[in-house]
Amino acid sequence: MLQVKNLNASFGEFALKNISFSLAHRERLGILGESGSGKSLLSQVILGLATPSKLSGEILFENRVILGDLRGTKATSTANNPVTNPATNIAQSSYAKDLPHLRGRHIAYIPQSPLNALNPLHTIQKQIGEMFAIHKEYAKSAKERETLIDEALHKVGLPKQLKSRFPHELSGGQRQRALIAMMSVLRPKVLICDEPTTALDASLQRQILDLLLGFSEVGLVMISHDWGVMRHCVENLIVMKDGQIVQKGKINEIMKNVARKNLRQSTVQNMVAKNTKNEAHSQNLATNQNLASQNPSKNQNPHQNHAYTELLLESLHLPRNTHTPSAEQILTLRGVGISYEKKSFFSRKSSTQALRGVDLVLHSGECLGVIGESGSGKSSLALGILGLIEHSGEIALKSSLGKSSATNETSTPSVASTANLPSTANATSALNMSNVSAQILPPKKRDKHFTQCVQIVFQDALSALNPRFCVFEILLEALEDLPKSVSKGSADKEQAKSAKLAKITELLKSVGLSPSFLYRYPESLSGGQAQRVCIARALAKNPKILLLDEPTSALDKSAQKEILELLLELQKTLGLSYIFISHDLAVIEAMCHSVIVLADLSKVLESSQNSLDNGVAKSSADRSSVDRNRETSQAQSSAKSVVAMGGVVIESGRVDEVFAHPKHTYTKSLLQAQL
Numbered sequence: 001m002l003q004v005k006n007l008n009a010s011f012g013e014f015a016l017k018n019i020s021f022s023l024a025h026r027e028r029l030g031i032l033g034e035s036g037s038g039k040s041l042l043s044q045v046i047l048g049l050a051t052p053s054k055l056s057g058e059i060l061f062e063n064r065v066i067l068g069d070l071r072g073t074k075a076t077s078t079a080n081n082p083v084t085n086p087a088t089n090i091a092q093s094s095y096a097k098d099l100p101h102l103r104g105r106h107i108a109y110i111p112q113s114p115l116n117a118l119n120p121l122h123t124i125q126k127q128i129g130e131m132f133a134i135h136k137e138y139a140k141s142a143k144e145r146e147t148l149i150d151e152a153l154h155k156v157g158l159p160k161q162l163k164s165r166f167p168h169e170l171s172g173g174q175r176q177r178a179l180i181a182m183m184s185v186l187r188p189k190v191l192i193c194d195e196p197t198t199a200l201d202a203s204l205q206r207q208i209l210d211l212l213l214g215f216s217e218v219g220l221v222m223i224s225h226d227w228g229v230m231r232h233c234v235e236n237l238i239v240m241k242d243g244q245i246v247q248k249g250k251i252n253e254i255m256k257n258v259a260r261k262n263l264r265q266s267t268v269q270n271m272v273a274k275n276t277k278n279e280a281h282s283q284n285l286a287t288n289q290n291l292a293s294q295n296p297s298k299n300q301n302p303h304q305n306h307a308y309t310e311l312l313l314e315s316l317h318l319p320r321n322t323h324t325p326s327a328e329q330i331l332t333l334r335g336v337g338i339s340y341e342k343k344s345f346f347s348r349k350s351s352t353q354a355l356r357g358v359d360l361v362l363h364s365g366e367c368l369g370v371i372g373e374s375g376s377g378k379s380s381l382a383l384g385i386l387g388l389i390e391h392s393g394e395i396a397l398k399s400s401l402g403k404s405s406a407t408n409e410t411s412t413p414s415v416a417s418t419a420n421l422p423s424t425a426n427a428t429s430a431l432n433m434s435n436v437s438a439q440i441l442p443p444k445k446r447d448k449h450f451t452q453c454v455q456i457v458f459q460d461a462l463s464a465l466n467p468r469f470c471v472f473e474i475l476l477e478a479l480e481d482l483p484k485s486v487s488k489g490s491a492d493k494e495q496a497k498s499a500k501l502a503k504i505t506e507l508l509k510s511v512g513l514s515p516s517f518l519y520r521y522p523e524s525l526s527g528g529q530a531q532r533v534c535i536a537r538a539l540a541k542n543p544k545i546l547l548l549d550e551p552t553s554a555l556d557k558s559a560q561k562e563i564l565e566l567l568l569e570l571q572k573t574l575g576l577s578y579i580f581i582s583h584d585l586a587v588i589e590a591m592c593h594s595v596i597v598l599a600d601l602s603k604v605l606e607s608s609q610n611s612l613d614n615g616v617a618k619s620s621a622d623r624s625s626v627d628r629n630r631e632t633s634q635a636q637s638s639a640k641s642v643v644a645m646g647g648v649v650i651e652s653g654r655v656d657e658v659f660a661h662p663k664h665t666y667t668k669s670l671l672q673a674q675l
Contacts, residue, residue: 001025001219002046002107002190007057009045016042016243019057023190028213028220030234030251032227032312034556035527038243039223040112043192047109048099061190066102105135108183112195114175118167125149125163128182138186152181156211172374173204180211184218192221197229199459199553201373201583202673209233209675225556227316228675231255239309247306254305255313315557318590319565323572325366325593328398330577331385331454331545333360335393337646338377338384353646354380357393360596360652362545367571367578369592369655371585373670376598377647378581382456382547385579387446397450455538459550461530465522471533472518475504478540507536512566528559532566539570548580552587564591585674589655596652599666601645 007019016038023029031039044050046059048067059067103109111117119127125146132138132145150160156177167175176196183191193212197205209232212220222233230237230251237254239247247254305313338355355377362368370378384391446454458464465474479500505515511532522530531551538546548567552560564587570576582588588595650664662668 001027001062002221003058003060004046005058005060007042007045007059008055009041009050009052009057010054011041011050011052014038014041014243015054016045016052019245021238021245021248023219023221025189025219026217027236028222028234030222030224030230030237031240032224032230032237033240034225034312034558036242037240039240040194041243042240043109043194043221043223046192047103047107049109061102061106066099100134104131104183104188105138105186106188107190107192108186108188110179110183110191110193110196112198114172114179115167117179118175120167123164123166124153124170124178124182128152128163128178128185131182131185135186148185149181152185153178155184155214156181157207172200173207176200176204176208177211180208184215188218190219190221191215192223194223195225196222197224197226199550202585202675203373203670205229206232206673206675226675227255227313227557232675239306239312241308247309254309312558315561318561318586319568321367321568321571321591321593323365323367323568325577326364328364329361330364330398331362331579332396333358333385333393334396335359336381336384336395337392338380338389339646340389355384355391355598356601356646356648358596358598358647358649360649362577362579364544364577365571365575366594367580367592369588369595370579370581370598371583371588371595371670372598372647373583373600373603375647376600378598379459379549380647381598382549382579382581385547386451386454386456397453452541453543454545454547455541455543456547456549457531457534457538457551459553461527461534461554462522462525464534465530467522470519470521471508471513472501472504474533475507475537475540476500478537479503503540507540510539510570511536512562526559527555528562531555531559531563535563535566535570539574544575545577545579548578548582550582551580553582553584560587567591585659585671589659592655594653595655595658596649597658597664597667597670598647599650599670601648604648604650604664604666605645 002023004019004021007016009016019042021029031042033039041050045052045067055067057067058065118124128149129145132148149163153160153163158174158177158181162170162174162178167178170178180196191212196212197208200208209229212222213233220233222229224230234251237247237249237251238245239254336355336358337353339351339353341351358377358381360368370381372378380389383389385395466477469477504518508515508517513529513532513536517525517529517533522533525533535551551567552563555563567578568591571578578591580588580591651658651662651667658667659671662671
C-alpha cells in the first residue's frame, strides 16, 4: 500500500540515507530509534511536510508515485515562466498537487504533542470540521459533517458534548483522543503516529494504544523510542540510527531474547532481557555498533541482532538501587492538603482540590517513589514541599538540615510518627481527612537555608533552562544565591571568579559533562545533556534532598538509563535523599526503596463502588475510610464549589511489597496497565 524506495534526503548536516520499506494493508509497522535518529523526519518527508535541500528516491501510495527523483527533471522557458533550477524538494516537485489530496484523506498523521498540534483559539468541533473544508468531496452537507464528527468522537471514547470545548479545557488524554478523532474522521488508509503516548501515564498510554489498534482496517506506522509500545502494537519493526535503517524484522524475532516476566512477582508485565549473551559481548557493544553503523546495509546473520539494536535492548536493564537508607527521618509531611483558588469576575470563587491529607516520611539516604495517574497531585506535592503553592497541614524539615521547619504550625518530626512510610498499615489512614482540609493556610516563606537543603529537578529540562543563558551563566546564577561564605571564597574579585569557575567545572564533572559544555546554550543540548545541567544546577547549593519530578519521562531509553545511573552514583557519593515522582513503574521499581500511590478521590470511590458491585469483599476499615472521605467531600461541596475531589494516598510501603501484593484495586489496575 505504501512503498518507500531508496529515499535520500539532506537537511544541512543531517541526511536520511537509503531508506526503503513497505507497508501492507492492515499491517502494523514500528519505527524505533533514539532521539535524533531521523524517525520523525522520515514521516514528514513521506507527507511532504519537510523540504530537504537534496532529494532522491521514490515514495508510492497504492502504486501511484507521489514523490520521485527530480534531479533529471527538465525545465522549459516561456514568457511567463523563465528557466529555473530543477526542483529539489517536495514543495516544488510536480507531485505536490497530489499531496494535499492524500494528506488527511488517505494518509493521516498524528504528531507527538497534541497541545501544540491543536489550535488554542478554536473548538474541537471546528478543528475536526477543517478536515471537511480541505476535502470537500467527503461530506457536502453541514448535517452530514456534524454526524461524522459525533461518530469520530464516539469512536475514540469522547462524549459529543466535548466538541464545544477548547484544547486547554481538556486533559492530556482527552486532547490526544480529540487529535485521533480529527485524523480518523475521513477514514484514512494509512495512519502515521509519532510518539502518540509520550509523557502520558501508564493507564492513559494503554488506552490510547488500544484505541489506535482498534482501527483494524488501517495500515499503522508507529514511531517511538519505547520497546514496550512497540511490543504491544506492532508486528514488524524498523530500527533507525543516524538517518539510516540498521535492522528490519519481526518484532518477536528481534526481541526473542527479551522475556516478559512479572515485575518483582507482581501483576505488572515488564520486559527484562535474559542474560544469554556473555559479558565480553556486552562490553564490546559500543565498539561493535560504531563499526557496524559504517556499513548498515551489509547483510547480517538473520538470527542475530544488529549491535545498535542490542544496545537499545540493553537499555531495558535499569540499574538497581542497592544503597541502604538509615532510620533517620529528615522530612515529614502530616495531613498536607493543596487546593487551587479559581476567581471569576461574574461568578463566585471556586477551588480545585489537588491533594488531601497526605502523610509521608523521608529517611536519610532513601529514595521515595510517588506514583499515580495524571491529575492525582504528584507535581502539586513537590510544589507544596517547596512552598511554591499554598498548603494545609504540616511540612517539617529536620533542624540539623535546615534552620527552621517549613510548616504551617510549629512542630518537629517524631521518630514514632504515624506516617512512617515503610509501614503499610497507614495506607488507608491518609484517606481520613477529618479536621485537616478545613484549614487552608499559606505556608511560611522558605528561607535560603531551606532552599539550600531541598532542591527540585523538573520534568522538561529544556523548558526549565533559560534559553538566553549559556551553561556557565545558568550554574553561576545558582551559585550567586548561596551564602557569602560559600559563593565568595575570597575578597579579591579575581580569586572569587576563579573559584566560581572551578566550582562550576566541578559541578559539570560531577554530572558527567566536560568543560566544553560551559558556553553552550540549551538549544544545542540533547535531552539527556540538558537534564544533566538541571541536576548540576540543583547540586550547586549542596542540598540533602532532591525532588525529582519525572526526570526521565521525556528521554529515550538509553538516555534514561544514563540519568538513573548518574542519580544513583550521586546518592552514593553525596548521601542524597530523593522523592522520585514518575508514572514509569519500571523506573520506580529500580530506583526506589519505598513508594506511595496517589489517586484522585473520585477514582478511589469509583473503584471501591465497582469492587462492591462485583461482589469483591472489602474490609470494614477501608469502607469506613472511604465513607469518611465521601462525607468530607459533601461537606466541602456545600461550603464551597469544589471542582475536583483531590489526590489521596491509597497505599504505601516497601516498593517490592506494594508491587508484588497490591491491596487496593486502583493500585492493581495501575500496575496492570504498565506495558
